[in-house]
Amino acid sequence: MSRDKTSTYEGFTAEERAAMKEHAEQTKKEARRGSRADKAAEAARDVLAKIAEMPDSDRIMAERVHAVVTANAPTLAPKLWYGMPAYALDGKVVCFFQSADKFKARYATLGFNDLAQLDEGTMWATSFALTEVTAEVEARIAALVRQAVG
Template identity: 75%
Template sequence: MSTFTAEERAAMKEHAKELKTAARRASQADKAAQAEREVLAKIAEMAPADRVLAERVHALVTAHAPVLEPKLWYGMPSYALDGKVVCFFQSAEKFKARYATLGFSDQAKLDDGEMWPAGFALTAVTPAVEKRIAELVTRAVS
């Protein structure tokens, strides 16, 4: 019996494919441009509700943390610094979840005492949510 769900196995296969694709790219500029196109294409494939959220997250991350490079990570839009994922968007549909998630890896500089959130449920992007996302991604790379 496998310890991984079908969705998790599919995500791992997507990640392996992403690594192979990335290894074949020629120049760093080509890699960055191609990676962003892949992220935008993945966002375009999402269900409408997830797509709206992912588009806003993408716009906010690229505007407020331009040092982060968009890339696919386990089939999800993510944003990396020096090749290491700092934050990512997980659609609700992908894992049949109740809500989308904006997540942060241990690379994000969000430390706050002995315990802090590393993932945020996302159901709408209001002006207040946009402000919070901007603050989080700015702090994550500071």
């Protein structure tokens, strides 16, 4: 597959650069924290604070996703990942919520990394667009999260 020679790579968007900077700052902050329990409690507070900063449409969805994930996969620890709420197992992110506002997208995203056990044959979804979190969507998220942690 050839690349159009008239197009040029313009690098990362401002939003992507900001997310990478936020990730670097969060990594440094995590390294400075005290005991494991202190780290977990502070990380959970950071996630809730980040959710509270979101515009209403994203905040409402993120709060509901957070509640569903923490209720259905208590082994996952909340943490910030590239400035977004994420849920990790042994420090490795299993799933995350990405605000529509942060990347100027038309929908928020619930994503799963390769650690998630969502395998379904030879092809399966690893991210889902969210425009509203209804009771039906909550049930689907709960099932996905339970499957992700096996």
